[in-house]
Amino acid sequence: MPSPSTPSPVVTRIAPSPTGSMHIGNARAALFNWLYAKHTGGTFLLRVEDTDRERSTEESVQVIVDSLTWLGLEWDGEPVFQFVRAPLHKAAVQRLIEGGNAYRCYMTTEEADAVKEQSRAEGHALRSPWRDREPGASEEGKPHVIRFRTPNDGDTVVQDLVRDTVRFPNKDIEDFVLMRTDGTVIYNLAVTVDDHDMGITHVIRGEEHLSNGGRQTLLYNALGWPVPIFAHLPLILSKTGGKLSKRDGAQSVGEFREMGYLPEAIRNYLAKLGWGHGDDELFTDAEAIAWFDVKDVVKGGAKLDFDKLNHVNNYHMRRADNARLADLVLPILRERGVTLPADAQERLVLVIPLVKEGAKTLLELADLSLYALKARPLVLDEKTLGHLNDETRERFARLLEVLRTANDWTPDGLQATLKIFAESEGVGLGKIGPALRGVLSGGAPAPDLGSALTALGREESLGRIDDALSQVR
């Protein structure tokens, strides 16, 4: 429900640049924009910031689309591509020039560096000499950039939902470039024009843009447009508190997917990172949407904690549909080069519910399910072979008969059957368990015996035991 002061309807956006992978920090910005739009009944838009022609690629656009889709953060309408809006951007620059808010600057990069140095020495940010000089005849047709004429006095105030009032002295904001020598526009200008044209009411983005909030506020004012509501999110940091890097395990959405995390778990975890709802740790999308408010976002940067992510992922895997999990585990197994039986999918659906409590990721789920997919006869490990002495073999022959006629083929039922069998043999379960486990799994991880047998089914279980008995030592 929107609070009384919230303009309605809310329009948010995620505006990634297609220059590589989709960073997890960007994914969280997308999530918060999406949550806020859903929470207020507004819309969530996607804009691809591809004004940097050198670095933008088609493949990266696809990565953005795939990442957002996988994360389940569907945007409304068609994506807006920034580069095709260039004529609108140029028109805005023209207006700024005509209004005296921007000017042509003929400095070379080297000259600009020198002037910047001098400006700093004088205690303010860069001011080009061209801001107060009319280009003469000799400048006709010469390469130049367009710079914003930042006021020398006063402060620019950014009202931020997360950080309250942030004040930037204008003297410290440089005459930033709006248009390059080649006539293409730069980030701050394009963002401002596009956010305005797209009717964005709330700009929710990473803290690295906080100072851009100042520059953009200047642009909104100069263009005579209402300033949207800003909200600058804290950064996601590495374990050591610095920038997230490859060493930290993963930084892109694709990598988290590869590591076997469920999208709903990523949503849950990312939502908790920098935002919270009392003591609630594990929740559904519906709950997050109902509870989310940008005002409740914390200010401090947060370190990515894989232990916690694992816990959240485990929780969501427990709740996930087993057929879906089987579909996700199958390609992981294939990629490992595992030879899969024809009924792999069916077998997985039976094992997964029995082992998923112990799995933190889909990768681990694959590990724990693997035993059930092995082809007979299993190759037994040394440890298991060691258990298979004559006494055990004779005992297993008797066990085979018991299992053949066991009528309660369920985890609990089989557990009970095994216990009774052990008693009738006059030994403890410890005398039977390890060997039986090895025979059934071939040394691979497997759940408790009752569950292991249940997942395999009677035929497969008896077959595996039988194989072991006939195996030559």
Add this chain to the structure above:
RNA sequence: GGUCCCUUCGUCUAUCGGUUAGGACAUCAGAUUUUCAAUCUGGGGAGAGGGGUUCGACUCCCCUAGGGACUGCCA
């Protein structure tokens, strides 16, 4: 260097002037035990430092320290 932002257990966070500073993950101990887990019970663990304001500060103000962002003809 300049501007801006941030700072509660190892980590993510709750607290919105008065609490034994709560929860979760991790960790440790115990229980269970047929592997790995899972599960159950219990334990340890925090307001960066210094000044104020106040009857009373984690909470409000100032300073210091530490961390971070920006300071591009990248976004």
